[in-house]
Amino acid sequence: MPATSPLPVILTGRHVRVEPLAPAHLDDLFAAGGNDDDVWRWLGTPTPRTPQELAYKLDALLADPSCVPFAVVHLETGQAVGWTTYMDIDVANERLEIGSTWYGRAHWRTAVNTETKLLLLTHAFEELGMGRVQLKTDHLNERSQRAIARLGARHEGVLRRHRRRPDGSWRDTVYFSLLADEWPEAKGRLTARL
Template sequence: MSATTPLPVTLTGRHVRVEPLSPDHLDDLFAAGGGDDEVWRWQGGPTPHTPDELGEKLTNLLAAARRGEYVPFAVIHLASGKAVGWTTYMDIDVAHERLEIGSTWYGRSHWRSAVNTETKLLLLGHAFEELGMGRVQLKTDHLNVRSQDAIARLGARREGVLRRHRRRHDGTWRDTVYFSLLVDEWPEVKVRLAARL
């Protein structure tokens, strides 16, 4: 099966639903993580301290989606019915059967919960089983140990570090740690993630 371009889609699990991101999610998203410096520390820009500031980030992401750079999703916590973060498919290369899951954040009250595990389970499953991708990558700042640990817990393999890869919004340089999962690894990873839920 050859890979196909990801499109906005709704995927539902037991704990979360991922659905196409829209301005309608803004109030929930600001309540979940607006003004929290720790949530936004690694997101590549200043913390949004007002709904308008978060709205600008959301608008910019949706504009990039219209250019085909991202497929953004709101992450809905089913028990509350509220959007608690967002995530995207990005760096999409259908010819080479690969994409990245990234630009992900969740409100701090949902860290180390089923939210990230099931969101990744849904997005990875869709990428490998429906879109025909052969590789999904994830990456993070080398100083973001919490994110590296979370990615490793998913079963992704650490591939290496790109040194002085990207300038942070404060002007310092970040090294970027790359991880990946391949389609041949997915069945085992899927079982492990489902068991964690």
């Protein structure tokens, strides 16, 4: 089947619901991860210290036509605990990236990231017809690299001096990817982990 461009959609699992990001999520999101340097350290943008600063980031994401942003809602509490996006979308070449992802610290190393990625990857490969999904992170963000590797994504390499960090230093970016023919095995592992 030919690939199709992602649109805002609601994807529901046992632990999380991934839904179109909206200004109504702001209070939950600030409570989950606002003013937390550890949450924002590797995202390439300063930590939002106030709800207004987070609202500016949220509005910028919503205004960006090159991505499809989602709120990640924890089903047990009904509260948004982070956000993620489909980005770098190239339908002609059947690829996209899952990125700009963050979760409040209380949800690190829980089912939240695993199930969010399972829902997004399933949608990308099985419904949108993508042949490649990439993920990337700062080379110093070892926690994120381990989480991406646990998804079954393969390490592809490092782009050196790729992007300037908010503090002015240079970031090397580590790239990972999953291909459509690798997806069934990775999906089985992710499903078993949940």
